[in-house]
Structure formats: structure tokens, C-alpha cells
Amino acid sequence: MFVxxxxxxxxxxxxxxxxxxxxxxHWTQRSVFxxxxxxxxxxxxxxxxTAAIDPAYDSIVTYTTRSPDLVETSVLGVSLGGPGDxx
Amino acid sequence: MFVxxxxxxxxxxxxxxxxxxxxxxHWTQRSVFxxxxxxxxxxxxxxxxTAAIDPAYDSIVTYTTRSPDLVETSVLGVSLGGPGDxx
Numbered sequence: 001m002f003v004x005x006x007x008x009x010x011x012x013x014x015x016x017x018x019x020x021x022x023x024x025x026h027w028t029q030r031s032v033f034x035x036x037x038x039x040x041x042x043x044x045x046x047x048x049x050t051a052a053i054d055p056a057y058d059s060i061v062t063y064t065t066r067s068p069d070l071v072e073t074s075v076l077g078v079s080l081g082g083p084g085d086x087x
Numbered sequence: 088m089f090v091x092x093x094x095x096x097x098x099x100x101x102x103x104x105x106x107x108x109x110x111x112x113h114w115t116q117r118s119v120f121x122x123x124x125x126x127x128x129x130x131x132x133x134x135x136x137t138a139a140i141d142p143a144y145d146s147i148v149t150y151t152t153r154s155p156d157l158v159e160t161s162v163l164g165v166s167l168g169g170p171g172d173x174x
């Protein structure tokens with residue numbers, strides 16, 4: 001499955017969230033990661049993030065599709081994390 | 088088409104970028120918008136944003152699918168912009 005993840009977490013929890021996201025996904029842009037995961041990897045990612053965040057304050061949104069082929073990516077301006085290299 | 092848009096633009100250009108995104112999409116989370124657009128609306132959005140940003144400094148990434156049905160949205164923690172209300 002193809003995963004796009006955007007996070008909005010408190011500064012003190014960012015290092016753990018970033019470390020977890022980097023383990024599973026590629027950095028795309030400020031607060032955005034993306035990548036292909038197996039369902040088991042996706043569950044592990046979500047489980048680790050659930051334990052890392054304060055659910056009353058932080059927010060993490062994931063958008064998943066069955067395949068990256070279903071998603072078209074366009075970049076205006078600077079291609080920071082180089083999604084063009086990934087897709 | 089279903090559009091997820093993430094932006095990373097300089098503070099002085101944020102108001103124009105935000106105003107443009109709000110005109111076409113729903114706010115999801117810090118620096119993230121989403122919504123359904125016609126191809127013509129999508130072209131108008133991208134054209135307005137292209138004129139609004141500094142392409143040497145700013146970055147806007149869009150992910151599009153043909154239908155929102157192809158995308159599953161999950162939220163951990165706070166549902167800021169309420170994507171659940173939109174999808």
C-alpha cells in the first residue's frame with residue numbers, strides 16, 4: 001500500500017515521531033512523509049505513532065491507496081524530499 | 088478528482104497561498120488541504136499558486152487520485168480539520 005503521512009505534533013514529541021516516520025517512510029516536505037508499506041508495516045507504524053503522541057493534542061493523518069499507481073504527484077517550486085525519485 | 092495539497096512556503100507568502108487553497112479545498116491540518124475538484128478547478132488552483140509562490144524557495148506538493156473512494160484516510164489523535172466530515 002502507498003502511504004502519505006502528515007503530522008502536527010508538539011515540538012517535544014517531534015523527534016520520536018520523526019524517527020518513527022523515517023524508519024518506515026521517505027521524507028517529502030516539512031511534516032510530510034510518503035512511501036510503500038506492507039499492511040503489517042503500516043500497522044506497526046501506526047501502533048508506534050499511537051504510543052508516541054498525545055492524542056489530546058497531536059494530530060497525524062494518513063492517506064493510503066492500494067498502489068502508488070493510483071496517485072499522481074505534482075510539485076510546484078522546490079522538490080524538497082524528491083517525491084519524483086520515489087514514485 | 089480528489090486532491091491532497093501540502094505547502095511549505097515562506098511566511099510572507101502564506102496568506103496568499105492559504106487564501107487560494109481555501110477557495111478550492113478544505114483545510115485538513117497545519118499546511119494540508121484536501122478536496123474534490125474538477126480538472127478545470129485543479130488547473131486554476133495550480134495556476135494561481137504558481138503565480139503566488141517563489142519557485143526557488145517555496146514548495147507545494149499535490150497528490151491526486153481520480154476519486155476520493157481510492158483513498159482511505161486515518162487520523163491519530165486530534166482530527167483538526169475534520170477530514171472525516173469531508174470524506
